[in-house]
Every structure is written in structure tokens, then in C-alpha cells.
Amino acid sequence: MRKTFEQLFDALSDHARDVSFHVQFWDGVKKSYGAGEPQFILTMTTKQAAEHVLESGSLGFGEEYMAGGIQVEGDFTQLLRFGADNAFLNLPIGLKAKLAIKHLRQASLNTLSRSTKHVAHHYDRGNDFYKLWLDDSMAYSCAYFRYENDTLEQAQQQKYEHICRKLQLKAGETLIDIGCGWGGMLIYAAKHYGVRGVGCTLSKEQVEYAVDLVKRQGLSKEISIVFEDYRKIEGTFDKFVSIGMFEHVGKQFIPTFMEKVKSILNPGGIGLLHTIGQELPVPGDPWTLKYIFPGGYIPTLDEIVRSMCEAKLIPTDIENLRLHYARTVEEWIARFEVQAKKVEAMYDASFVRLWRMFLNGCVANFRYGDMRLYHVLFTKGLNNTMPLTREHLYR
Amino acid sequence: MRKTFEQLFDALSDHARDVSFHVQFWDGVKKSYGAGEPQFILTMTTKQAAEHVLESGSLGFGEEYMAGGIQVEGDFTQLLRFGADNAFLNLPIGLKAKLAIKHLRQASLNTLSRSTKHVAHHYDRGNDFYKLWLDDSMAYSCAYFRYENDTLEQAQQQKYEHICRKLQLKAGETLIDIGCGWGGMLIYAAKHYGVRGVGCTLSKEQVEYAVDLVKRQGLSKEISIVFEDYRKIEGTFDKFVSIGMFEHVGKQFIPTFMEKVKSILNPGGIGLLHTIGQELPVPGDPWTLKYIFPGGYIPTLDEIVRSMCEAKLIPTDIENLRLHYARTVEEWIARFEVQAKKVEAMYDASFVRLWRMFLNGCVANFRYGDMRLYHVLFTKGLNNTMPLTREHLYR
Numbered sequence: 001m002r003k004t005f006e007q008l009f010d011a012l013s014d015h016a017r018d019v020s021f022h023v024q025f026w027d028g029v030k031k032s033y034g035a036g037e038p039q040f041i042l043t044m045t046t047k048q049a050a051e052h053v054l055e056s057g058s059l060g061f062g063e064e065y066m067a068g069g070i071q072v073e074g075d076f077t078q079l080l081r082f083g084a085d086n087a088f089l090n091l092p093i094g095l096k097a098k099l100a101i102k103h104l105r106q107a108s109l110n111t112l113s114r115s116t117k118h119v120a121h122h123y124d125r126g127n128d129f130y131k132l133w134l135d136d137s138m139a140y141s142c143a144y145f146r147y148e149n150d151t152l153e154q155a156q157q158q159k160y161e162h163i164c165r166k167l168q169l170k171a172g173e174t175l176i177d178i179g180c181g182w183g184g185m186l187i188y189a190a191k192h193y194g195v196r197g198v199g200c201t202l203s204k205e206q207v208e209y210a211v212d213l214v215k216r217q218g219l220s221k222e223i224s225i226v227f228e229d230y231r232k233i234e235g236t237f238d239k240f241v242s243i244g245m246f247e248h249v250g251k252q253f254i255p256t257f258m259e260k261v262k263s264i265l266n267p268g269g270i271g272l273l274h275t276i277g278q279e280l281p282v283p284g285d286p287w288t289l290k291y292i293f294p295g296g297y298i299p300t301l302d303e304i305v306r307s308m309c310e311a312k313l314i315p316t317d318i319e320n321l322r323l324h325y326a327r328t329v330e331e332w333i334a335r336f337e338v339q340a341k342k343v344e345a346m347y348d349a350s351f352v353r354l355w356r357m358f359l360n361g362c363v364a365n366f367r368y369g370d371m372r373l374y375h376v377l378f379t380k381g382l383n384n385t386m387p388l389t390r391e392h393l394y395r
Numbered sequence: 396m397r398k399t400f401e402q403l404f405d406a407l408s409d410h411a412r413d414v415s416f417h418v419q420f421w422d423g424v425k426k427s428y429g430a431g432e433p434q435f436i437l438t439m440t441t442k443q444a445a446e447h448v449l450e451s452g453s454l455g456f457g458e459e460y461m462a463g464g465i466q467v468e469g470d471f472t473q474l475l476r477f478g479a480d481n482a483f484l485n486l487p488i489g490l491k492a493k494l495a496i497k498h499l500r501q502a503s504l505n506t507l508s509r510s511t512k513h514v515a516h517h518y519d520r521g522n523d524f525y526k527l528w529l530d531d532s533m534a535y536s537c538a539y540f541r542y543e544n545d546t547l548e549q550a551q552q553q554k555y556e557h558i559c560r561k562l563q564l565k566a567g568e569t570l571i572d573i574g575c576g577w578g579g580m581l582i583y584a585a586k587h588y589g590v591r592g593v594g595c596t597l598s599k600e601q602v603e604y605a606v607d608l609v610k611r612q613g614l615s616k617e618i619s620i621v622f623e624d625y626r627k628i629e630g631t632f633d634k635f636v637s638i639g640m641f642e643h644v645g646k647q648f649i650p651t652f653m654e655k656v657k658s659i660l661n662p663g664g665i666g667l668l669h670t671i672g673q674e675l676p677v678p679g680d681p682w683t684l685k686y687i688f689p690g691g692y693i694p695t696l697d698e699i700v701r702s703m704c705e706a707k708l709i710p711t712d713i714e715n716l717r718l719h720y721a722r723t724v725e726e727w728i729a730r731f732e733v734q735a736k737k738v739e740a741m742y743d744a745s746f747v748r749l750w751r752m753f754l755n756g757c758v759a760n761f762r763y764g765d766m767r768l769y770h771v772l773f774t775k776g777l778n779n780t781m782p783l784t785r786e787h788l789y790r
Contacts, residue, residue, distance in 0.1 A: 086707075145783055279704035301710060302701035309674035312481075315696060318713035323783055367779060384762060388540055388718055394789045 001050055002027065009033055012082050019078050026050060040074035065357055066350040076360035077367075084361070084369025127182075127205055132342060133335035137184035138209075141244035141274065142325040142373045152331040155324075160188035163241060165393045166317070166377050167270050169193035173238040176264055178230045179245025183210030183223070190222040195239070200228040231256065236264055240271030246304075247276050251297040254304075258311035261380075268383040271313065273376040276325075277301050282370055301374060308378055316386060317377040325373040326366035333359045396445055397422065404428055407477050414473050421445060435469035460752055461745045471755035472762075479756070479764025522577075522600055527737060528730035532579035533604075536639035536669065537720040537768045547726040550719075555583035558636060560788045561712070561772050562665050564588035568633040571595075571659055573625045574640025578605030578618070585617040590634070595623040626651065631659055635666030641699075642671050646692045649699075653706035656775075663778040666708065668771045671720075672696050677765055696769060703773055711781060712772040720768040721761040728754045 002025050009023055013033035020034025024043040032038065044050045049069030052060035064070040072079055082088050134140055135156045143155035144162045163185065169175065171194030177186050180199025183206075189195050201207060210225040230245075240261055249257045265271060277299050301318075308315055336343070336359060344352045365371040379386065397420050404418055408428035415429025419438040427433065439445045444464030447455035459465040467474055477483050529535055530551045538550035539557045558580065564570065566589030572581050575594025578601075584590045596602060605620040625640075635656055644652045660666060672694050696713075703710055731738070731754060739747050760766040774781065 146786070279707075279709060300701075301704065302697040305700055306695075306697035309696065312674075314674060314715075315713070316715045318710070319785070320709075320711045323779065323781070368777065382763065384718065386718070389789075390714070390785065391541070391789045394784075394786045 001047060001054075002029065004054070005044070005050065006031065012088060015088060016082070019081070021074075021078070038074065039078045040072055040076060042079060043071040043073075045069055045071065062354070062357065066353050068349075068353075076356060077363040080357075080361045080364035081368045084364040084367075086370075127209055129343065129346065130182075132339040133332050137188070138182035139184050139243075140181055141328075142321055143328040143331075144321070145324055145327055152328070152335075155328070155331075156184070157188065160185055161192070162393065163243075163272055163274070163375075164189055164193050166272050166375065167239045167241065168387075168392075169195050169239060171195070174198075174236075175239045175241065176233065176235075176237040178233070178240070178242040178261075179248070180206075180210065180225060181243070182206055183213055183225060185241060185243060186210075186223050186225075187214065187217060187219060190219050191217070195222070197223045198233075198235070198237070199223070199225045200230060200233055201225070202227065202229060230260055233260065233264055236266050238266055238269050240265050240269065241274070242272075243274040244276070246273060247298055249297070251299070251303075254299065254307045255310065258307045258313060262311045262313060265380040267381055268385070269380045270383070270386075271378050271380070273304070273308075273374070273378070275299065275304070275374055275376075277304060277372050277374045278370045279372070280370070298371070301372070304374065304376060308376065312381055313378040314380075314382060315376055315378050317375075317390060319375040321373040321375060322366045322371065325371070326363050329359050329362045329366070333363070396442060396449075397424065399449065400439070400445065401426065407483060410483060411477070414476070416469075416473070433469065434473045435467055435471060437474060438466040438468075440464055440466065457749070457752065461748050463744075463748075471751060472758040475752075475756045475759035476763045479759040479762075481764075522604055524738065524741065525577075527734040528727050532583070533577035534579045535576060536723075537716055538723040538726075539716070540719055540722055547723070547730075550723070550726075551579070552583065555580055556587070557788065558638075558667055558669070558770075559584055559588050561667050561770070562634045562636065563782075563787075564590050564634060566590070569593075569631075570634045570636065571628065571630075571632040573628070573635070573637040573656075574643070575601075575605065575620060576638070577601050578608055578620060580636060580638060581605075581618050581620075582609065582612060582614060585614050586612070590617070592618045593628075593630070593632070594618070594620045595625060595628055596620070597622065597624060625655060628655065628659055631661050633661055633664055635660050635664065636669070637667075638669040639671070641668060642693060644692070646694070646698075649694065649702045650705065653702045653708060657706045657708060660775040662776055663780070664775045665778070665781075666773050666775070668699070668703075668769070668773070670694065670699070670769055670771075672699060672767050672769045673765045674767070675765070693766070696767070699769065699771060703771065707776060708773040709775075709777060710771055710773050712770075712785060714770040716768040716770060717761045717766065720766070721758050724754050724757045724761070728758070 005023070005025070009031065010033075013019070013021075017034070020032075020036050020038050022038040022041045023031045023033070024041065025031075026044050026047045026049070046069055049064040052064050052069065054060075056063075061070065065072070130138060130140060135143075135153045137153075137156050137160075139156040139159065142159070143152060144159035145155045146158045146162070147154075150158065167175070169189055173193075173195045175186065175189055175195045175197040177197060177199040180186055180201050183199060186197040186199045190197055199210065201210075204227060207225055207227045214220055214223045214225060246257065261271060279301060281300050282298075305315055305318075333356075336355065340352050340356075343355070362371070366373070400418070400420070404426065405428075408414070408416075412429070415427075415431050415433050417433040417436045418426045418428070419436065420426075421439050421442045421444070439448075441464055444459040447459050447464065449455075451458075456465065460467070525533060525535060530538075530548045532548075532551050532555075534551040534554065537554065538547060539554035540550045541553045541557070542549075545553065562570070564584055568588075568590045570581065570584055570590045570592040572592060572594040575581055575596050578594060581592040581594045585592055594605065596605075599622060602620055602622045609615055609618045609620060641652065656666060674696060676695050677693075700710055700713075728751075731750065735747050735751075738750070757766070761768070
């Protein structure tokens with residue numbers, strides 16, 4: 001059993017010369033890999049925990065980490081990188097070691113989905129939790145680091161600004177925000193661009209929070225926040241936005257989503273879809289899909305494009321912002337770690353470890369793995385008044 | 396027969412209130428449609444010509460126009476617009492009139508393909524023809540109108556500049572240009588960015604022209620132009636570009652093309668694919684595919700994206716420049732019309748009409764119809780040193 005893991009770590013280390021780490025085995029043996037200070041220390045406290053990883057895949061790895069059977073000190077992202085990066089999947093190592101790396105891969109790929117249990121579980125009682133580590137506007141989505149030294153707060157505001165420019169918002173226009181979260185996008189658009197907006201979410205706690213915030217900002221006339229499924233939204237709008245909600249739509253409802261977007265946009269209207277995606281379909285982990293993230297689905301870019309085109313929504317500009325999401329999550333991790341004791345007191349240590357694994361898995365996957373963040377700008381039918389260039393985004 | 400056409404024109408005119416035109420029928424009857432000065436006058440000189448349109452589709456329309464059985468004065472684009480714009484396909488008009496509009500649609504959709512016979516036919520003896528109406532750099536592809544009052548010359552230089560910025564060219568880097576035409580892109584990149592380039596084309600006349608031009612510019616050390624199929628290109632390069640060549644690859648060779656791109660790019664290398672595309676697959680006209688454009692194929696956007704992703708080429712930025720292509724072709728038309736007498740003397744009147752129809756069909760399709768021009772930027776595998784934003788394109 002230890003031999004299998006040693007073979008695995010030897011191969012990983014050979015392949016990733018910039019990563020150094022220590023491993024502490026259940027029998028007291030310690031090994032160093034790579035040169036210099038270790039970036040992380042992986043401890044397998046029991047043989048059972050190690051077996052669980054080899055035998056039960058992502059489920060085993062995640063459960064052991066949450067339960068403390070596997071411990072990680074230091075830069076967790078660098079460990080999860082081994083599971084995220086395709087380069088490690090074809091290493092010439094033994095079958096069992098290969099299985100372990102595949103499982104590590106699943107663990108890191110599925111962490112996003114895994115989070116959903118807790119998102120769903122906590123959306124309606126977790127505002128205090130998210131406040132601990134999100135920015136002031138409570139944006140639980142990829143920020144836009146326009147300048148090198150941007151703080152997370154600035155980068156989230158710039159995300160809103162970037163989107164407003166892409167949508168070419170003008171005073172008096174109407175904007176629909178599908179999956180509006182805590183209202184940050186609509187409040188920015190109303191304040192800075194004078195639009196009237198409608199946002200929908202399926203979280204009661206988000207509705208309460210957003211309605212209250214809108215009132216305190218004196219924007220109750222301009223913005224309504226409704227507790228509603230996107231399929232039930234009626235009316236027509238000049239502009240459309242959806243940020244980090246499309247991942248929850250599910251593969252079979254993608255055409256429904258696009259048809260709904262088409263039906264609520266005025267002819268020539270501009271829309272922006274902000275969503276996690278991937279290049280190639282990676283099948284979801286059956287356990288995760290069954291118990292954690294029912295109906296969730298990370299779409300591929302060609303799937304997004306095809307479904308959009310089939311609904312006569314015309315893609316005009318697609319931006320891949322994956323490195324912004326890696327950086328966003330790193331900012332979240334830094335804030336989260338500062339608050340970890342508080343989180344542990346609110347929930348428990350296993351909850352802290354789960355979130356730690358989830359967030360670090362996201363960084364690993366956006367930076368080294370399969371996850372992307374797409375901004376897909378489109379118009380309903382042809383719009384011949386669109387600016388010829390994208391220069392207006394960068395003034 | 397005349398009734399069918401009157402019914403058709405009534406319906407079109409009802410639907411397109413901004414278009415006014417006159418129709419002159421074979422029996423002397425004249426009709427006016429829309430208000431104000433006519434934008435074009437359509438003359439059907441014989442009943443046989445009209446029947447040919449109703450019965451033989453795009454083939455009939457094109458042949459009659461070329462032979463003079465159908466004549467068009469004024470803004471041909473506005474006529475071809477009826478065939479390009481999806482809005483006209485679902486008009487509640489009689490079956491025969493519907494057939495006519497579908498045929499008009501095919502005519503306008505297939506004009507690009509149609510041109511290929513003449514492109515193929517003339518590539519090796521047509522430099523004099525293209526010189527008559529292309530810009531100085533002989534760019535036979537979409538220009539980039541960065542500023543409102545750009546001339547075609549400026550816009551083609553700016554296209555090269557826009558691409559160089561997207562590719563982040565640096566002095567000393569190597570660039571491969573698949574389908575290099577008359578060499579404009581490579582010469583710009585070598586002159587302004589100090590790169591070393593290789594270009595390939597399957598036109599002997601283009602090779603001769605480009606080699607001579609490279610020599611006269613003193614760039615023979617930096618640039619080689621080879622008469623070669625892209626499938627036979629060997630070596631590896633830092634950067635890749637292909638402008639207006641992908642349309643000739645053919646559906647079945649798209650994966651071959653992408654694998655070749657992958658094999659000749661260094662890891663992390665950046666590439667730009669500049670190609671005509673469409674949102675939804677429009678089946679090619681059997682006659683055109685058989686007699687005019689064997690092997691040619693306008694890809695859909697999702698097809699481009701999927702084939703790229705399957706070859707582990709990572710799309711980072713996609714720009715839809717269709718309005719630039721409409722404007723480019725309008726510039727070509729203006730120049731072409733100035734030279735029409737010369738072209739007629741070089742070839743014949745039917746050749747002039749064919750080109751006129753082709754060019755106007757392009758404008759109609761880029762502005763009102765199904766044709767797009769995509770810039771798809773990608774990297775070979777992940778490149779984590781890419782700039783976070785696209786701001787560097789607009790400085």
C-alpha cells in the first residue's frame with residue numbers, strides 16, 4: 001500500500017519539478033519530494049484512510065479529508081493541481097497509483113459540485129457565513145482584475161462595470177438579471193447607469209437581503225427582486241444578464257433556458273451570459289450527481305454556443321476569464337482562512353475542511369485544470385447598431 | 396406567372412418598409428414598391444427568365460443575371476437582402492412565391508461559394524484583376540475599421556495590427572501563416588514586430604508575387620513563402636495565423652487541420668483563426684458543391700470551437716467581425732465598379748455581373764443574413780502568462 005503511494009509521489013514529483021512537498025505515512029515513514037522548502041505536507045494518518053482513497057475515489061478522498069484521516073498543511077492548491085492537470089493523467093505509473101491520481105482528479109473536479117450541497121443547504125441561513133469572506137457587494141462569482149493591484153472589492157465592482165459596458169447600458173433601459181444573488185449587479189447598474197432592473201433568485205434569504213439593501217440604497221423604484229424560477233419570468237427587457245447561475249440549469253434544460261432568454265429580450269437586445277464552462281465534457285461523478293448536486297452541470301463552450309445559436313441568439317464576443325476566477329478564489333481563501341476559527345465555531349471543523357478543499361480545488365482547476373469562466377455576449381437576432389470594435393470596454 | 400411575382404414583391408415590400416424598388420416585367424408592366432426614390436430597379440426581360448428563377452433556384456437566378464435575362468440597376472445588396480434575411484422566409488405568401496424567395500436566398504447564400512470557381516480559376520492568372528480593386532497589400536479578406544473614417548488601406552493595415560496584438564508578437568519569434576495569400580500579413584509582422592515567418596499557399600501566382608515583394612522589401616531572410624499544402628507543413632512555431640483559408644478546408648478535414656495546428660505550435664503558443672462562419676448549418680446548394688466549390692465548407696461557430704477543443708487548443712477570445720466584412724466588401728464594390736469597364740475588357744460582361752452579384756451577396760449576408768467573420772484566439776494547452784485583460788489590444 002505504501003509502495004503504491006510512493007510510486008505515485010515519485011512520478012508526480014518527477015513530472016512537476018516546480019512543486020516540492022513532504023508526505024507523512026501512517027507507519028511513521030516520512031518522505032520529501034522536490035527541492036527546497038515543502039509547499040505542502042500531506043499526512044495519511046491511517047492505512048484505512050489511504051485504502052479509502054485508493055478504493056472509493058473522490059468520495060473517499062473528500063470524506064477522509066473532512067474526517068481528518070487525511071491532513072494537508074500548506075498550499076492545498078498545489079496538491080489538488082495533481083488531480084486537475086491533464087499532464088499527470090498519462091504518467092507511466094502502476095495501476096493502483098493511477099487509480100489514486102484519477103481519484104484525486106475527481107476530487108478536485110467535483111469540489112465545485114460538492115459545494116452545492118452546502119450552498120443549497122446554507123443559502124437560506126448562510127448570509128453570515130458568506131459575509132465573512134465575500135466582498136462588500138456579496139458577489140459569489142468571478143471578479144475582474146483590471147489592474148495588477150486591484151483588491152477583491154475593486155475587482156468585483158470592475159466586473160459589474162465590465163458587464164455594464166459590454167451590455168452598453170443606457171439610462172431608462174430595462175435589465176433582467178437571472179440568478180441575481182444578493183443584488184450586487186442590479187444595484188451597480190441602477191446607480192451608475194440609471195437602468196430599471198428585475199432580478200430573480202430561488203433563495204429566500206437572498207431576496208430578503210437584496211430587497212432590504214435596495215431599499216436602504218433608495219432604489220426601490222428602480223429595482224425589484226423576486227423569488228422566482230427563471231422559467232416563470234414574464235415581460236420583455238432591453239438587456240439581459242446572468243452571472244454564475246447557468247451552471248445550475250442542468251444539461252437537459254439548456255434549450256429551455258435559451259428559449260426563455262429569447263422570449264424576454266426585445267429584438268436586437270443585448271445579453272451577457274457569465275458562466276463556468278469547460279472545453280470537453282468531463283462526466284460528473286455519479287455519487288456527487290446523486291447526493292450532492294442533482295441537476296447541476298458544467299456546460300462545454302460548444303454546447304453553450306450551439307444552444308444559443310439554435311435559439312437565434314447571435315454570439316458577438318466571447319471572453320475566457322479563467323485566470324480571474326483563480327485569483328478571485330485565492331482572495332476568498334485568504335479571507336476564509338482569517339475567519340476559519342469563526343466558521344468552525346458556527347459549524348464544525350469538518351465544514352471548514354470541506355470549504356478549504358472546495359476553494360483550493362477551484363483554484364487548481366481554473367489555473368491548471370479543465371475549468372473556465374466564459375463571458376458570452378450576444379444579441380437577440382442581428383443588431384446592426386453594435387459598435388464595430390470592443391474599444392469602448394477599455395476607455 | 397406575373398401574379399406570383401407581384402404577390403412576392405407585395406409581401407416583401409410590406410415587410411421591409413425601409414426598402415423601395417421598381418420592378419419591370421417582361422410584358423411591359425411596371426410596378427413601384429415602397430415610398431420615395433427606388434433603391435434598385437429589377438427587370439425581368441423575358442418570361443423564360445422569370446420561369447427559370449421559379450424553377451431552377453439559385454442556379455436559375457444566377458445564370459439569368461449573368462446572361463442578362465434578369466437585370467438589376469441600383470443597390471443590388473438591397474435586393475439580395477430579401478434572400479439573406481431570415482425574416483423574409485416565413486412570409487405568408489403563396490407556394491410559388493415562397494419558392495422564388497428561397498431560390499433568391501440560395502442565390503445570395505451561395506455567391507461566396509460561387510466565387511470560388513473564379514478564385515480557383517483565376518488565382519494563377521488573376522493578380523491583375525485583384526490589383527484593380529483590392530488594397531495595396533492585396534488583402535482578400537475582412538479588414539478592421541478601427542476608426543470611423545478609415546480607408547480600406549488603413550483598415551487592412553489595422554487588421555494586421557489587431558492580429559499582431561492578439562498574437563502578442565515579439566521580436567525573434569516565429570510565425571506560421573497558413574494560406575498566406577499575397578504575403579501582406581507576414582510582411583507587416585516582420586516589419587513592425589521583427590518576427591520570422593513562413594507562409595504557405597497553393598497558388599503559384601501568389602507565391603511568385605509574394606516572394607518578389609518580400610525580396611523588394613528586403614525581408615528575404617525573415618520570410619519564406621512556400622507553395623505547399625497545410626498538411627505538409629513541418630517544424631514548430633511560436634505563433635500561428637490563418638486568414639480566410641479555413642473556409643476551403645472542408646468539413647471532413649477540420650479535425651486534420653486542428654491536429655496540424657497543434658503539431659506545429661510550441662506548448663503555450665498562441666494562434667489566431669480568422670474565418671467566415673455561421674451560427675447554424677445551412678446545407679450547401681448541390682449544384683454549387685458539385686460544379687463550383689468542391690470541398691468548400693462554411694463552418695458553424697460551435698463546430699470550430701468543438702474541433703479546436705478536441706485538439707486541446709484552448710479558445711481564449713472570440714470576436715465576431717461581420718459588420719467589418721460588410722463594410723470591406725462595400726469598399727471593394729466601389730472600387731470594382733470604377734474598374735468595371737476594364738474588367739469587362741479583360742474578361743466579359745457576364746464575368747462582371749457574376750462578380751457584382753457575388754460581392755453584393757456578401758454584403759447582404761454579412762449585414763442581414765447568416766454569414767459571420769470570426770476571430771478565434773487560442774493557445775496550445777494552457778498558457779498562464781496570457782494578459783488578464785484584452786486592454787493591450789486597444790492602446
